[in-house]
Amino acid sequence: MARLTLEERREAAIAATLRVIAVDGVEAATTRRIASEAKMGQSSIFYAFSSRDELLAAVVAHGVAQELDYMNGWLETLADYPEGEAPMEDLIRAGLLAFAENAITEPARQQVLIGLALYARRTPGLEHLAERLYDGYYDVGARVLDEAARISGCVWSRPTTDLAPTVIALSDGITLCWLGTGSRERVNAVVESAVTLILGYLE
Template sequence: MARMPLAERRRQLTEAAIRAMTRDGVSRTTTRSIAAEAGVSLSVFHYCFDSKQALLESVLTMITDHYIAVVKEAIRPRATLRETVRAGFQAYWDHVAARPAEHMLTYDLTQYALREPGFEHLARRQYELYCETYAQLLEQLGRQTGFELLVPVPVLARYLAAMTDGVTLNFLVLGDADAAAGILDMVTDHVAGLIRER
């Protein structure tokens, strides 16, 4: 087996974990099955991750980082502020529609972390990461548009994290893309109403 830098090997194992957990569920995925999925020995896995908790945190970070990159790319000034905000939501939603199993995995990770003693902090970290992500996106929007929010960034960030979490789960359960689009339109109008020119 060719030697690979540690960061690259961790990325490889994290991607393998996402595939295995998406297919088999978090509770049924073992470190052995992840190593097999990645095509490496179990000792390589343990060299890269000192615990399953560390791996799960890497999985959450990778999934979140991917859709953050997609949304950041989409949030660029458009003809109107509303169009700019809606483009960000649409980019997130396109990610959900293209990768529903990956988003379902995030809920499985939450449930697993809440039920497994000693893993509760991962669920907390997951939702903190969502709020931090929205705060970054809101700050990016403010820099790009020259507008300011009428509510504190942390409050709106938590609201948006809860809203997208709910609409995503609703879509995964009911499969109604039109209803999801209507909700995103309504939230876009709400968010645009909380922004003013400096």
């Protein structure tokens, strides 16, 4: 069997850690459990990472990068809309429903991201990773609002950088609604309330 390179060991350990967290949470991601999931010895884990905290920091950074790539891809789809193509209400509803569908179809991914963000916030030295995740969310949220205004011809009553944290809080609420209830009906109700709230910021 070919000997894994350092980068391959790192990638295998990160992937295994994500699988463990998806099933049992961050607390279950011990080096023993990760090594078993990755089908490698604990010594291989410590060859690739100096400590469990260093491994978890790499996992957080990986999760942040993946989520921001996903959100930027979502934003790129709006760039194809010409101006005046759709009413603001339809754009906001479609965007939130697309976000909800992602939470519904990939609940494990959402659970992992929530767990990683909370872990980073309470771990000294990793706080910046959670901040990076939400700064990225806010940046994408503001750009989505800018694109929605361009497409609909509407004007926001406040800068989109000020509105973005509210939009992201609403999307977090949609995610938690699904993870907590598993009810599409309740998720749809939250989406409709979110649409009404966001439209209240139009001039």
